[in-house]
Amino acid sequence: MTIVPLYTQYQQYLNASLETTDAEENKQNFKKYVLDYIGEVGEEEKIDTSLIKTNFSLKPTPHKQQLLKQLDTLIDKHDEIKEIITSTYADSNQVLPKKKSTVFIAPYNPEFFYDSGPMEGVGASAYKDAFILFLDTDYDKGVLAHSTAHEYHHLILRDQNEYNLSSILESIIIEGKADAFADRIVKGVTPPWYVPIDDATMEHIASRVNDYETSFNDFVVGNNQKDIPRWSNYILGRDVLHEYLTAHPELSISEWTFKEDHEILEGYKYEGVMKLGN
Numbered sequence: 001m002t003i004v005p006l007y008t009q010y011q012q013y014l015n016a017s018l019e020t021t022d023a024e025e026n027k028q029n030f031k032k033y034v035l036d037y038i039g040e041v042g043e044e045e046k047i048d049t050s051l052i053k054t055n056f057s058l059k060p061t062p063h064k065q066q067l068l069k070q071l072d073t074l075i076d077k078h079d080e081i082k083e084i085i086t087s088t089y090a091d092s093n094q095v096l097p098k099k100k101s102t103v104f105i106a107p108y109n110p111e112f113f114y115d116s117g118p119m120e121g122v123g124a125s126a127y128k129d130a131f132i133l134f135l136d137t138d139y140d141k142g143v144l145a146h147s148t149a150h151e152y153h154h155l156i157l158r159d160q161n162e163y164n165l166s167s168i169l170e171s172i173i174i175e176g177k178a179d180a181f182a183d184r185i186v187k188g189v190t191p192p193w194y195v196p197i198d199d200a201t202m203e204h205i206a207s208r209v210n211d212y213e214t215s216f217n218d219f220v221v222g223n224n225q226k227d228i229p230r231w232s233n234y235i236l237g238r239d240v241l242h243e244y245l246t247a248h249p250e251l252s253i254s255e256w257t258f259k260e261d262h263e264i265l266e267g268y269k270y271e272g273v274m275k276l277g278n
Helices: 007-017 023-045 064-076 078-095 110-116 141-158 168-185 199-207 216-221 232-247 253-257 261-265
Strands: 002-005 102-107 122-127 130-135
Touching: 002 023, 002 078, 007 023, 007 064, 007 102, 023 102, 064 078, 064 102, 064 110, 078 102, 078 141, 078 168, 122 141, 130 141, 141 168, 141 253, 168 216, 168 232, 168 253, 168 261, 199 232, 216 232, 232 253, 232 261
Parallel strands: 002 102, 102 130
Antiparallel strands: 122 130
16 A cells, blocks of 8 residues: 655645635646646556546645645644554455555645534545545544545445446445444444434435435435435445344455345345335
């Protein structure tokens, strides 16, 4: 595994952009110092970074001074950050081996600070052979470890030829598996999306999985008009996996990791309302 902090690249971009109020110039500097560097790392590590570079958090920001201060703190904390990622990665790799991967570390984009609190200072996205962590200065250490194990599990599934994330249902199972894995690797951590949900709400969420009026975004961000809470794909995924693994305690992590969706869903208490035939 290669850890690639992007602190210096962000500092270079910010130093080049501090004097300018021109949005286009700001954008060009961000591309030159941050995005192009990610591309160079991709070439070196032989990974495709084209999708990573489109991540909504990898954008220039008008809050330049704030971000510079953030970077100073993250650089000071880098040894701790690196240790958490490295040890969690090693524990994950022991259970489900993977030959190589790259972990990028970027500062939490100030544009999304409203979300940093609810996310406990840690954002993440996984791609093929790589994931990126977005850290605020007050990241929760347990959530960072849990997120590392969670994203690692995504990498394992992405190595499967039949990997597919084209529907809400697939997302539910994939996120449920990743959380079940992270819970076993990192003990005693409650990530922010572990919110208690009553049975009626859970059944309602399940009933919206395959109805065509509910979007993937509704499930991730939430939709008050449709009574869909935020993180519904995680909430439902956790419930599905919990029920399945309680019923099948004999299965090893690698056995249930590669079980197909329909096997995991078989006998799930809300399977009947999920309109899976559509």
